[in-house]
Amino acid sequence: MDPVKTFKDLEKHFAAVAPERRIAVVCPSDDHTREVVERCLNEFGSRLTLCCCDSPEWADSLASANPDAINVIRCGNADEAARAAVSEVRAGRADVVMKGAINTDNLLRAVLDKQNGLLEPGHVLSHLTAAEIPSYHKMLFFSDAAVIPQPDLHQLESIINYDTDVMRSLHIKEIRIALIHFTEKTNPKFINTVYYGQLKQMNTEGHFGASTMIEGPMDVKTACDRHSAEIKHIDSKVAGDADLLIFPDLVSANTFYKTISLFCKATMAGMICGASAPIVIPSRADSAISKFYSLALACTALK
């Protein structure tokens, strides 16, 4: 298939794998999540386990109408529902976890549980966003706008590994990564610029796979606008054509996320990487279509 450049492309990729995907949904009773569940079932033929923490009449009737595709687990509360979804993954009965009407912290507590969770030793949880911005020529990915406040070198390395794995599963073959900062110089006063030098070195040693290009530090405009890069005489295959932006911290990544969402009419999807299954944690304010794309991203990202 062609590389994913838009959410319409992503939908096609998702359609190809959706019938094989088993999705565990935690507290699916809010309108948007319910809409996503029904769409995945009816349009794409996915199988879903609904971990319900309130009276699940609609879930029960969905299950009776689709006994092979829908399974309902009744739970006493949201925490129990989160643990049930995690157990489904551990037992090999679910591939992806999706958050409904539950607090993100409560869901992540079950995921991070040392005994019964989904995080293997040496791994970290991190967040990947995929954004379709009307004025950009392809899908723009970035991390981490949701989980790690101030990633260290090891965490940045993990983030790049997780993100490039996802992007390769979307058939993006040459991955251009821009390491974001306000400066273009390595400066020990700004520790991330030092990490960036080390990440670039790792990449020249093939650490992030062939045909992955990493450049930086550079700012968002240099990363995404060829003209700005030219004015600054920056000769780089990444500048002006980035596929993935790695931000130095959560404040700047969150600022980027909220700004393109509000002022640039961007459509976005997001997922959490690093656990033994992709996890989708849309926020309350996300639209149903954004929640659907997030789930499609997580399902397509699976090898």
Added chain:
Amino acid sequence: MDPVKTFKDLEKHFAAVAPERRIAVVCPSDDHTREVVERCLNEFGSRLTLCCCDSPEWADSLASANPDAINVIRCGNADEAARAAVSEVRAGRADVVMKGAINTDNLLRAVLDKQNGLLEPGHVLSHLTAAEIPSYHKMLFFSDAAVIPQPDLHQLESIINYDTDVMRSLHIKEIRIALIHFTEKTNPKFINTVYYGQLKQMNTEGHFGASTMIEGPMDVKTACDRHSAEIKHIDSKVAGDADLLIFPDLVSANTFYKTISLFCKATMAGMICGASAPIVIPSRADSAISKFYSLALACTALK
């Protein structure tokens, strides 16, 4: 006059004060700066001192044609031109300093010189941006996208004082300030959220003047979108209607600046506050109109 809500408004405010303004321009020989100089002279009747570091034929002919309005100081190099402009301010012959074809660091070195500079004890230099974003309902100001990497409490206090002084001179009477972060909670792990609590307390004590409202921490979308604030049940006069965003650090402010510039078709102007005269430091990539608005902002900001 009406409060400045657009750059067209700013131009009107500038027109009213321009004939009284004396502008010292450092190395004005690049095309954009020259265009701004000629516009200020011909359309607005400002007086300008051109501190030239190369053969200033055009400057000389401008001075002979406008002997009352144009003064040329020939300098051996850019550093000397910067010192000349600073001296003009110190001698009471210039109100505003504008950067032309000189490196920002070199200009600021002259401004920060302990003996002969423009920074009084207890003051800090900080940067204020004014942005006209097509999808926002008024001018949006923010700091600090250019100077202070990681402002501490005292620096944040100074930034708010400087910014609100500028905004009041633009006749913005009720100033809504959003303190930006990814979280909405005060958390000692994120020191800025603690500073934010102290800044809000100072404001309730009248420290930043009457009719200044300060709220936060909140994210960019909550600050500028009423709907997002409502979904999050945030009851605030600032949320959704911010005039001024205070970012926790330069990386996030720079990300906001570059993102609205590239993806949101924002028009922007900027100035440095804190010195004994406003300083305009446009970057090489700025358009002539953006440079003009920056100078207009600095000239209008003067009491």
